[in-house]
Amino acid sequence: MVVVLQPVPKGKTSSVLIPVVDLADPTSKTQIVKACEELGFFKVVNHGSLKDKAGPADPFGYGSKRIGLQGDVGCVEYILLNANSHLSSTKTTAVFRKTPAIFREAVEEYMEEMKGMSSKVLEMVEEALGIEPKEKVSRLVKVKESDSCFRMNYYKEKEETQAKEEIGFGEHTDPQLISVLRSNDTEGLQICLKDGTWVPVPPDHSSFFVFVGDTLQVMTNGRFKSVKHRVLTNTKRSRLSMIYFAGPPLTEKIAPLACLVPKQEDYLYKELTWSQYKSSGYKTKLGDYRLGLFEK
Ligand SMILES: O=C(O)CCC(=O)C(=O)O
Numbered sequence: 211m212v213v214v215l216q217p218v219p220k221g222k223t224s225s226v227l228i229p230v231v232d233l234a235d236p237t238s239k240t241q242i243v244k245a246c247e248e249l250g251f252f253k254v255v256n257h258g259s260l261k262d263k264a265g266p267a268d269p270f271g272y273g274s275k276r277i278g279l280q281g282d283v284g285c286v287e288y289i290l291l292n293a294n295s296h297l298s299s300t301k302t303t304a305v306f307r308k309t310p311a312i313f314r315e316a317v318e319e320y321m322e323e324m325k326g327m328s329s330k331v332l333e334m335v336e337e338a339l340g341i342e343p344k345e346k347v348s349r350l351v352k353v354k355e356s357d358s359c360f361r362m363n364y365y366k367e368k369e370e371t372q373a374k375e376e377i378g379f380g381e382h383t384d385p386q387l388i389s390v391l392r393s394n395d396t397e398g399l400q401i402c403l404k405d406g407t408w409v410p411v412p413p414d415h416s417s418f419f420v421f422v423g424d425t426l427q428v429m430t431n432g433r434f435k436s437v438k439h440r441v442l443t444n445t446k447r448s449r450l451s452m453i454y455f456a457g458p459p460l461t462e463k464i465a466p467l468a469c470l471v472p473k474q475e476d477y478l479y480k481e482l483t484w485s486q487y488k489s490s491g492y493k494t495k496l497g498d499y500r501l502g503l504f505e506k
């Protein structure tokens with residue numbers, strides 16, 4: 211399914227066909243597994259009523275805080291909202307509480323839909339991999355204690371499109387289980403292949419893109435790849451993206467799933483709670499290899 215059209219030197223970009231998964235297709239479970247193993251990334255089409263419920267791709271034209279601390283050039287604005295706002299003391303949540311109710315409600319509704327989509331994708335993975343006990347992974351995002359969050363990124367357009375590459379969001383992996391992204395039709399997102407090649411992801415405002423996160427890599431003992439990605443901003447049009455990060459409860463112990471790794475000596479990762487991983491992660495830089503914290 212993933213076809214590298216031409217070999218390119220390390221660090222250069224290449225064209226790759228991004229796997230497209232039609233959730234209504236009976237073979238989609240196997241396609242998802244293949245994409246998670248090969249790339250850690252895929253595009254979802256035919257997501258039924260979700261598309262309409264989620265509204266237009268460019269509904270929210272503002273952000274609340276500048277990023278800029280970790281590897282980007284400060285041209286990104288974002289809102290980060292923890293689903294568990296009672297557990298979060300972040301300033302951004304406080305700012306969010308002051309935003310108009312209509313916006314807040316729209317985001318909350320959107321997050322609910324994304325929770326549904328993330329659970330569905332994880333259930334399909336569970337079925338395809340024969341994960342036991344039932345809902346071992348998907349339950350983590352369904353429960354009310356799930357530490358999921360939502361971010362909007364706004365990358366302002368550049369007047370000079372021929373200018374050299376400018377990083378809007380530095381390279382990183384997402385730490386949670388999976389992330390679901392939707393954006394407007396502006397390019398910029400790139401994913402990194404296992405050989406280090408960066409691949410531009412053609413934008414598609416009517417589809418969703420799913421990223422495997424660090425936690426799912428650990429739980430599958432490395433079978434699924436947490437995909438490194440970044441955003442370049444040398445575009446004529448602004449880019450707006452919305453991402454839902456499906457995370458486990460803070461107290462959840464994350465380790466390889468016993469059903470996937472029968473022999474103890476084959477475990478690549480040790481156990482850490484999501485909260486431990488998250489707080490260690492805050493001490494690292496955006497692009498750092500954080501999975502080392504889990505490695506035995
Ligand atoms: O804006 C994008 O397309 C990706 C942003 C991203 O990777 C993130 O917010 O974690």
Ligand SMILES: [Fe+2]
Nearest residue numbers: 382383384439
């Ligand atoms: Fe990301």
